[in-house]
Amino acid sequence: MxxxxxxxxxxxxxxxxxxxxxxxxxxxxxxxxxxxxxxxxxxxxxxxxxxxxxxxxxxxxxxxxxxxxxxxxxxxxxxxxxxxLSTQYTSKGGRIYGRIGGVSAAIENTIKHMFPDKANIFSSEQASGIKECKEMLENALHGKIQTRFLEGMGCDGGCVGGPKSIIPEEKGKEMVDKFGNESKVHLSAKNRIMNEFLRELGINxxxxxxxxxxxxxxxxxx
Ligand code: SF4
Known part of the structure; x- marks a missing residue:
């Protein structure tokens, strides 16, 4: 607990x-x-x-x-x-999770695709690093946040700024974005391979x- x-x-x-x-x-x-x-x-x-x-x-x-x-x-x-090239089926939405804003973008794009009539309801805010996360949680605790989805990353810039990364955060973000833009699958919901995995789990x-x-x-x- x-x-x-x-x-x-x-x-x-x-x-x-x-x-x-x-x-x-x-x-x-x-x-x-x-x-x-x-x-x-x-x-x-x-x-x-x-x-x-x-x-x-x-x-x-x-x-x-x-x-x-x-x-x-x-x-x-x-x-x-x-x-x-066995990883070429990964979606753009999944690939950009490693940098701040990636989770929010993936969710927003999925909502736009699956619930277009609700797309304008979605709004998001991001916090990068522990200090910003604490401030965001404080604001949420005191009802000072209007956005509907809060994304907090423990490291500055998200996982690209992780403590055991081996390249600078900015370079990591650049490469994550490039990797994302190179994906032929924009949305994870449209990912044929992922849908095959889901079917094997009984999710049809x-x-x-x-x-x-x-x-x-x-x-x-x-
Ligand atoms: S602690 Fe840092 S590297 Fe680990 S999951 Fe969170 S943002 Fe990514």
Whole structure:
């Protein structure tokens, strides 16, 4: 149970698990024997993987720094290796999650596509880094926020500014945006491969997202 000053805001928090946990849970659901390794710029993910109600989804968490060390020890130079394009189905919305504003943009675009009559209701605000997140939560606590969706990133600039990133934040944002713009799939809801995964989980229509049992891998109780 999460307690503290901001406890009363929990009821407004999205019950969605993080993308890391969601991806791990889907993989374990489809291939129970598989081992899942999450690689990113974040040290907090090591703790998240061990949280009581989330553990089991991710077997190992490596940071970019640690992976860089492994590559160095084994004399692996990625630039000399053939690129495998197996990740080319990822949507723009999913690719830009790593920088501040990416989550809000993905949600806004999805609402515009799925509920065009409600698109003008959506508004968002972003907080980048712990200081801004605290200020945003304070404002929310005291009813000083008019926007409907609040996005808070623990690191300045979002994950591109993560403590174990190996390139500067600005360069990371530039590359995340480029990666996003290169995607042939604009919306995750239009992602053919993702929809195939969902079908394997028994989710065949948008209405199925109202079935708590079917979407249990994507949610947690707060
Ligand atoms: S914003 Fe920072 S703390 Fe949050 S998931 Fe990204 S790297 Fe981790």
């Amino acid at each position: 999460i307690k503290g000053k901001y406890y009363e805001l929990i009821k407004y928090t999205s019950p969605s698990v993080s993308p890391m946990i969601a991806a791990g849970k889907v993989m374990k659901e489809l291939e129970p024997e598989c081992k899942v390794v999450f690689i990113g710029p974040c040290v907090a993910k090591k703790a998240e993987a061990k949280v009581e109600d989330l553990k089991g989804a991710i077997d190992y968490v490596l940071t970019f720094n640690e992976l860089e060390d492994i590559f160095r020890v084994f004399d692996i130079n990625l630039e000399k290796l053939h690129e495998e 229509s948008f209405e199925d997202f109202n079935d708590r049992e079917k979407i249990k891998v994507f949610e947690r109780k707060l």
